[in-house]
Ligand SMILES: [Ca+2]
């Protein structure tokens with residue numbers, strides 16, 4: 388049998404997480420709580436988001452302190468090495484049929500991999516584990532680690548978020564070009580590229596298939612029962628990449644790119660290595676028109692204490708990259724960490740994107756936060772040209788940070804909302820899709836461009852290299868010794 392692309396409750400136990408945004412946005416965290424409390428019959432796993440409490444504000448420190456003395460980050464990370472109980476990812480030899488191995492050890496497969504890996508995932512009966520590991524056809528057996536969306540940080544609701552579907556909103560003003568799109572120089576008409584003919588996989592909670600400002604391809608993958616977004620995170624990410632250039636809502640970086648929904652996270656924003664690898668396997672296997680050339684992964688988890696446990700995910704990433712798909716990953720929303728501590732952001736094949744502010748924020752008693760400042764929540768990490776690990780470039784993950792008294796409030800990125808209209812979210816989850824959109828433009832200009840060439844062009848074409856990101860004034864500032872600049876679409880395209 389082929390991979391389980393759309394069958395019912397196939398993924399029961401995996402948790403992936405999306406990188407959440409910072410303080411201020413009320414809708415998303417409320418939805419998170421709702422979904423956590425209403426887990427469907429298919430989801431037996433605990434939910435652990437990176438998101439901050441919606442009403443938790445971030446204190447504003449005047450002095451930067453060394454990373455080692457920083458206070459804990461504003462939002463809790465999922466516990467290290469959280470796994471789906473009893474579930475394993477099994478990699479078998481290339482010449483072996485994974486279905487036969489699973490049957491021989493009484494494993495009910497939740498996913499079967501034929502493209503990015505040869506293997507399967509499922510619950511291994513307790514008495515079978517030793518025999519499975521000893522089977523000469525088996526190369527690797529690892530626990531299935533929980534993955535989550537990089538949860539959005541709560542963000543202040545700005546004046547242009549619109550509750551309805553389409554239409555003018557705010558006095559019939561029509562389509563809004565979000566501040567982040569403007570900041571990277573990708574407003575409509577800035578260049579001849581639109582992403583036309585380029586497929587983009589949104590590896591996330593799904594996409595709202597009925598949103599009037601999103602044109603989603605009919606082909607899709609789900610690890611659950613449907614490709615339709617039931618959380619909101621994936622819909623927001625999709626809009627930043629490719630909301631249509633029309634008279635309603637917002638416009639994305641690459642408004643004519645083809646969006647593919649790859650739903651690997653459940654209604655609570657959680658999945659696991661097994662579900663994520665299944666989504667990547669679908670991207671690699673399925674022949675789509677237009678072909679998928681870039682994948683956005685605004686999700687992750689801490690690197691495992693056992694390095695071998697991260698190998699199947701890494702192998703899947705390597706295989707998909709080698710097949711010509713550039714993979715863009717949110718760095719994470721934990722300023723106490725660097726990307727080398729995160730999976731999949733730590734893998735050298737991916738483009739890890741950190742978050743900056745797109746505009747100047749308002750001033751309070753403790754000062755103000757200028758545009759192009761490292762977001763107070765962003766995970767960072769200087770790019771190491773030897774290991775190829777680190778942040779490729781920063782991009783807007785929030786409109787701005789306002790200071791009220793000595794409290795920071797994040798005003799989120801405006802993008803498409805599950806159910807129609809627009810909403811705001813903040814986080815590296817919102818920064819990554821700005822870069823994904825630019826990759827779609829590059830793929831249109833130079834079909835087949837490799838991930839490493841893309842990385843090189845994003846870095847050399849960035850704006851304010853050696854100046855931005857500016858240091859955050861908070862104690863959790865993310866200065867990592869490299870100011871790699873802010874994503875700049877025209878710079879990347881003109882290299
Ligand atoms: Ca639009």
Ligand SMILES: [Ca+2]
Nearest residue numbers: 867869870871
């Ligand atoms: Ca940096």
